[in-house]
Amino acid sequence: MRQRYTARAVVVGDRAGTVLPDAVLDVADGEIAWVGAAADAPPAADAEVTALPGLLMPGLVNTHAHGPMVLFRGQAEGLPLERWLREVIWPREARLTADDVEAAMTAASAEMLCGGMTTSVEMYFAPERVAAAVGRTGARAVIATPLIPLPGTPPLAEQLRDAVALATRAPADGTVEYGIGPHAAYTLPLPLLRDAAAAAREHGLLLHLHVAETRAEDADLLATHGLSVPALLASHDVLGGRVLAAHCVHLDDADLELWQEYEVAVAHCPASNAKLASGIAPVRGMLDRGLRVGLGTDGAASNDGLDLLGDVRLAAQLARLREGSATALTAAEAFWLATGGAADAIGRPDLGQLAVGRRADLVHVDMADLLFEPVLSPPDVLTHLVWSGTSRLVRDTWVGGRQVVRDGVCTTVDVEALRADVASRAARLATG
Ligand SMILES: [Zn+2]
Secondary structure, rough: OOOEEEEEEOOOOOOOOOOOOOOEEEEEEEEEEEEEEEEHOOOOOOEEEOOOOOEEEEEEOOOOOOEHHHOOOOOOOOOHHHHHHHHHHHHHHOOOOOHHHHHHHHHHHHHHHHOOOEEEEEEOEEEEHHHHHHHHHOOOOEEEEEEEEOOOOOHHHHHHHHHHHHOOOOOOOEEEEEEEOEEOOOOOHHHHHHHHHHHHHHHHEEEEEEEEEOOOOOOOHHHHHHHHHHHHHHHOOOOOOOOEEEEEEOOHHHHHHHHHHOOOOOOOOHHHHOOOOOOOHHHHHHHHHHOOEEEEOOOOOOOOOOHHHHHHHHHHHHHHHHHHOOOOHHHHHHHHOOOOOHHHHOOOOOOOOOOOOOOOEEEEEEEOOOOOOOOOOHHHHHHHHOOOOOOOHEEEEEOOOOOEOOEEEEOOOHHHHHHHHHHHHHHHHHOO
């Protein structure tokens, strides 16, 4: 059965910032079958028609998240990064169970769906339980199985073997994809990174790691090897294939050239980088070199609201401040970094844009609000969405054509019950 949606406007999510006023979008078999002006729409007598009073946009693609960290939201406010990790986050994570991970990821996923995010790239412990959580909410996820040497975890080579084995068991319907998530060059031995990258290339998996988040983290590597982290990764055969590097705040021109040469994609996390005073990533320079860049929220312990639409605005603001130019990142480009550009960055051309043949991941945003006036020409819709918009105006969300948020409420899970569950688990983890 074909579903037809009419909307006051369709925001496509392409680089040009296309807005189609008075538009129609058809969905068949979970994919977008037609999109364009209502006046040009094909006849569809058999279609079930839903008239949406607001705008339709693509489901946002969050390119870097640690969803289960909603358990630690707001904890240790004001502590410097090192103390925040050692005194607050790591002791709690040491007490985590797989049940905690699934419950917290379910809550995070519901929160993201209500905020218009339909896909997130996750990196967290118990990846199969992260997958179970998005199976409950109906969201999509690319789950990079973390490789990290922590007390009580198996040897790294075994972690890598398990990660590759898990990746082969992903469902074929595109809801869950597994990748490999070696944490970072400063926490892992270089041979392991090389092996992880080789395995990712061999199986076509996303390799997701943290690079140059803070100025200090890579200083030891530079002192030991005399190379920046990008140069070190290149010299150890870690680059090439589907590599997605989170943060990339402290990259110089030579590093960016290496990223260009190896087609490394970047998960830019402006809110997390601002909260932790890590710095402002050189997004303009990345885009000018043709790098693929997507926006990420990072975990809720360092953002804290999982609100990618808010981060779109912050990305534009910070890029303009960094470059001292009001044209450094346009509203259209900033929005593209959370939609079509983000899908490109994670190597998923089936997501991120409202275009024929892509998956029907749709978000309906209420426009009956003062902050959406005036609309004097179609591009004003996108301008308002970026500069005035808020995820609180998200009314409905569909993933693969299936509605998972209706009138602002998640329809697949009980958010009130999840809220109570997360609260009690967080209290237990805080006290041991
Ligand atoms: Zn991270």
